[in-house]
Amino acid sequence: MYKYREIYSDIKRDILTNHYRAGTLLPTQEFFAEKYDVSRITLKKALNLLENDGLIFSKQGSGTFIRPQIENNDSELLPLDLPVGVTYSHRDQKISSKILSFDARLPEKEEQQNLGINASDPVYQFKRVRSINEQIYSLEHVIMPTQVAPLNEEILQGSVYDYLGHVAKLQLTDARRIIYADHADQEVSDSLEIEAGSPVLVIEQVAYDQKGSAFEFSKSYFISSKSKFSLDIHLNRK
Template sequence: MYRYREIYSDIKRDILTNHYRAGSLLPTQEILTEKYEVSRLTLKKSLNLLIDEGLVYSKQGSGTYVRPRMDTQSTEMLPLDLPIGVTYSHRDQKITSRLLYFNARLPTELERKNLQILSNDPVYEIKRIRLINNQVYSFEHSVMPVSVAPINEKILSGSVYDYLGSYAKIQLTDARRVVYAEPASEETSQALEVDMNSPIFVIDQIAYDQKGRAFEYSTSRFVSNHNKFVLDVHLSKMD
């Protein structure tokens, strides 16, 4: 990966994890070039990616600021355009997990393609309920290559992304999401405590790390009338 993209991913992660807060001024270019040991030109390329993505904006003579996001104070908002998990989107709430299923197996053909692995590469299969303030929030079905990191039930009781970041230095920096609705199956209705065939909001996601490698393929299901989602749209500059 090019150095400027690594810096872009690092700053973006700091924004998404609230290290650089909305409305705050980023460190000066002098500080950032010294921190990353790069030229101003390389840093400028990184900042331009963040500007084009709508995460930061520049004020002439003042510096570069983290752009405030719509309804960032809402405890019900999940930003569809940002590759973050429940722990970060609801960072001020009590987040817990209830593990329903955990095992290792060989991947299906779809999982193999989405994770870019071989058919004999084992994967973890994880099913768990995420709760916010002891209320059911989502039903997650995740598949992850075993080679990514060793995982156990204790780890699955908390934030998997936090664990991957500290243990394997893996950061979720990009994601491909497909959003749709479906009626609740028997398994989903039991997990989310809703009636069979109730409308369910679904997000399929392939998660990528800072090196562009797919490390998780997941499907998250939400009760349609208990959750809200937001998508900010930004027009990138034309060359």
Template sequence: MYKYREIYSDIKKDILTNHYRAGTLLPTQEFFSDKYKVSRVTLKKALILLENEGLIFSKQGSGTYIRSKIDKITNELLPLDLPIGVTYSHRDQNIKSKILYFDARLPSLEEQKQLLLNKTDPVYEFKRLRILNGRAYSFEHVVMPTYITTITEEILEGSLYEYLRQVAKLQLVDAQRVIYADQASKEVSTGLMIDEHSPVLVIEQTAYDQKGHAFEFSKSYFISDQTKFSLDIHIKK
């Protein structure tokens, strides 16, 4: 794999996971050249790829900035190889959440296994519809241990990951994902406004924080003909 492709992938990940924040200056070329031990020519190739994707832009005499708005609106799913949510994958688009169910209970056997919990450890369970630009985008069914932090319906109406980052000092760092096709149940079809038994794409995810603790077990359902998956595959030589 070419070095500039590795650098491109690494910086892209930092942008999409909000390490480099939208609307702020990207670190200098000198910084990146020192960090990756490459020439300016090699680094420039990586930056061109990022600019072509609309992730960064340059201002004469000012520097290179993280683009705060994605110009080309797309219904493409968040990149599968990056642990990010809808808020970051569709930055500056109109994202809303409709809470369909929210409660606390004891975990099932599957949830105990996925989240490494005891049968007496309580969990939050919630179901919400993510709405993108006025249209149903995904149906989320999520289970989280209650020990992480206090969660309310008001919090779930916004970006949960951002709330966890700010309040619980918890960051989504890694995720194990299983992707498969299924038929929409009555509950999912009602939320997504499609016919019951219609084909849907499902992402089953166990999410891990910066300490390696599993803090989320979820299933997200997407309308099959309105969803595309993106995955970058690189082979190191």
């Protein structure tokens, strides 16, 4: 992946998760050039993409601002076009994890295909319930090649993506998501504390790093009445 697209994805994530807040000045080009260790020309390409998406705008003599998005009073309306975890989407809230299972094994055929690995390549498998402000939010079932980085239950209590960024210098830059409605089986209903057969939203994801390698295959289950997601469409017209 080109460096400017990595920068674009990173800044876009921070804008849509309110790390850079609507109506405020975006940090200077000098700040970003130093942060990402790139030239102004490369950075400008990333900023042009953000401007095309309608996320930022420039005022001559004043700087670059983050454009306010369509207001929505529902705090659970989260962007679907960002491959981010709960820690990023709810960065200002109390997040906790309950580990249901954690082990290492050889991958199944579906996991091999999605991760691009061989049958002999071991993977971690973990399931955890994520809670926000002590309210159950989702059930995560994650498969990750053991070669990515060593994991343990202490790491799984926090943000795995933050850990991978620090230890493996891995950045989540892209993801393929399949979204569908389903009914909760016994495991999902027990984990989310809902009745068996209740409707749930499922997000199946393959996550890719900055080199384009798949490092995670996951399925996340959300209580249908408690989660809403949004997807903004921007058409570039010449």
